[in-house]
Amino acid sequence: MQINPACILSIFLLSFISISGASSAHNENDFLECLTVQFHRSNSDSDSIYTPKNVSYLSILQSSIRNLRPASNSRQKPVVIITPEHESEIQAAIYCSKKHGIQLKVRSGGHDYEGLSYISQTPFFIVDMRNLRSISIDTEKNTAWVQTGATLGELYYTISQKSKTLAFTAGVCPTVGVGGHFSGGGYGMMSRKHGIAADHIIDAKLIDANGKILDRESMGEDLFWAIRGGGGTSFGIVVAFKVQLIVIPETVTVFNVSRTLEQNATQLVHRWQYFADKIDDNLLLRLFLRSFNSSNGKRTIGAFFTSLYLGRVDDLLPIMQQKFPELGLVKEDCTEMPWIESTLFFAGFQGESLDVLLNRTQVSTAYSKAKSDSVMQPIPEHGLESIWNFLEEEEENGAELQFSPYGGRINDFSESEIPFPHRSGNIFMIHYGVGWADNAEYQRHINWIRRLYSFMARYVSKSPRAAYFNYRDLDIGMNNIKGNTSYRQASVWGFKYFNNNFRRLVKVKTEVDPTNFFRNEQSVPPTSTQ
Known part of the structure; x- marks a missing residue:
């Protein structure tokens, strides 16, 4: 089984275990009655409320869950799923939640590594933002209002329909929800040139614990600061973000070049660490590392150099020849295309219609676990060789490390500019991922990634050992x-x-x-x- 290098942990839930016991049924019924009354008072559509008796309940619950693992360890199903179309319905949900003590969980996309938006150990319900996904582009001011139920794919597609030279800097997987991604940071393939998504948030609309609707002015700068990288769900329900779009060339260049151990992958990865954060800001050179069977059937390690350059290939090649001649990049390795097509390339949809960006679901049947680190000093070759040994323990393409470089525009902000602190001093971020299809193998894979994480402590940041909030990890x-x-x-x-x-x-x-x-x-x- 292979982990998609573009959409790590994009995994679909097939089943959820039983509803909470009858002891809380009375309170849950009172909660449901409260919702019905409040929705009626606000002239809202009661069809936005789904209970387990509704035929659409299970499909809505499953539709945006990407990881089977969290749910497999949970005994609770949401007592209700609400899919609001109006802010008044969110206000009603908050009111009834407080009155009857049923915990509220909010979900925008479902790429939630630990399932915190759709599981709980206590009675809970979900406010699913799927219907609040409007996107309004202002091409004169280069801004956009994006509701948090929209996906990255929908945002990218909408921008592309308005302009060939406007874009937004965020992640690569099109089914990721805007709400969680933006409020947790939002690293992507243009981050070295344009920073992360949260750096470009200029306003927001949030509903607080009292049901009040606030914008940047009324919420104040402290709260506005917090929801740009500190995670919105700690502070309220963000309904929409206003973002500053970025200007890009009409033509960009992409490449994905792989090298194996037999092709000096160890030396190439070691060398990459010394310049990836310092190379031309228009170039983001990402690394994916995994074990696989080569064409001769022999198990080996593959290093996949996956890159976006904001410009043409004739300008890219001299940069690579100067900074990374060891890779041997040639023009034939590269493809020029509009930026919007590069989003397909990195998501694994090259050659497909742009309409694929509007597909909100990606079906999978796998379990997964992920972790993250920040690296401040290059990992020596013997350390990389130990990583190869770990990767060879897992099934072919069953585990993957992703090295994502920092530097460039990311470093232009102070650590405290927004809650996202991973600025100067960091060379790159590591994402560790492992996936499996049979949950009988759960403990073996969990033990594997924890052993690897423990081993890596000697090579990564310390005091604190940093982690990226969007790669949520309850182990820490x-x-x-x-x-x-x-x-x-x-x-x-x-x-x-x-x-x-x-x-x-x-x-x-x-x-x-x-x-x-x-x-x-x-x-x-x-x-x-x-």
Whole structure:
């Protein structure tokens, strides 16, 4: 089984285990009645409410879940799924949630590594933002209002219909939801030239724990700061983001060149670490590493150099020949295309119609687990060779490491500009991923990725050991499922994601949601509940 290098962990859930017990049924019925009454009062369509008795309930629940693993460990199904079409329906959901004590989970896309948007250990319901996905482009001001239920694919497609030279810097997988991706950072193939998605958010519309609808001016700069990289679901429900679009050339260049151990992959990967964050800002040279069977049937390690250059091939080649002649890149390895077609290339849809970007589902039947690290010093060759040994333990194409370079525009901001702290001093980010089809093998694969993560401690950032919030990992620490979580306990994971910005995030949380209404296993806690 192969992990798609463009859409890591894009995995579809087929089944969910049984509903919560009858002991909470009365409270759940009262909650459902509350929703029905509140929706009626706001003249909203009650068809936006789905209970387990509804024939569409299961398909809606499953439609945007990408990972079988979290649900396989959960005993709870959502008591209700709400698919609001109006802000008043979200306000009603918040009101009824507070009144009857049913936990609210909000979901925009479903690329949620630990399933925190669709599972819980206590009775809960889902506000699924799928119907709030309008996108409005202003080509005169180069801005866009994007509702958080939209996917990256829908955003990219809509921009392409308005302009050939406007784009947005965000991730590569088209089914990723805007809400979680933007509020957690949003690294992508143009990040070295244009930063991450959160760097370009200029306004937002958020519904707070009191049901008030706020924009940047009314929410204040502290809360606006927090939802640009600190995770929106700790502070409210973000309904829409206003973003500044970027201007790009009409023609960009892509390539995906692979080298095996027999083709000096170890030396090439080692060399890559010394310039990937310092090369021309128009070039982002990403690395995917996995084991596979070569054409002669022999198991080997493959290093896949997957790149986007914001310009033409004749300008790219001299840069590569100067900075990375060892790769031996030639013109025939490269393809020129409009930027919008490059989004298909990196998502594995090269040659297909642009309409594929509007497809909100990607069916899979796999389980997966992921982790992340930041690297500040190059990993020596003997360290890389140890990584190869780990990769060879897993099935062919069953595990993958992704090296994503920092540098360029990412470094132009201070660590505290927004909650995303991974700026200067970091060479690249590592994403570790492993996938499997039979959950009987669960523990073996989990043990494998944890052993690899433990081994890598000697080569990555320390005090704290950094992690990327959008690659959520409950192994690094979590809140109490029931009861309050102390600042000290939350700091175990909080400083890994946000470094010193975690302190400010806690302060903002205390001011805007002191009762900790918006919460999950890794939500920012307020000090007032400790």
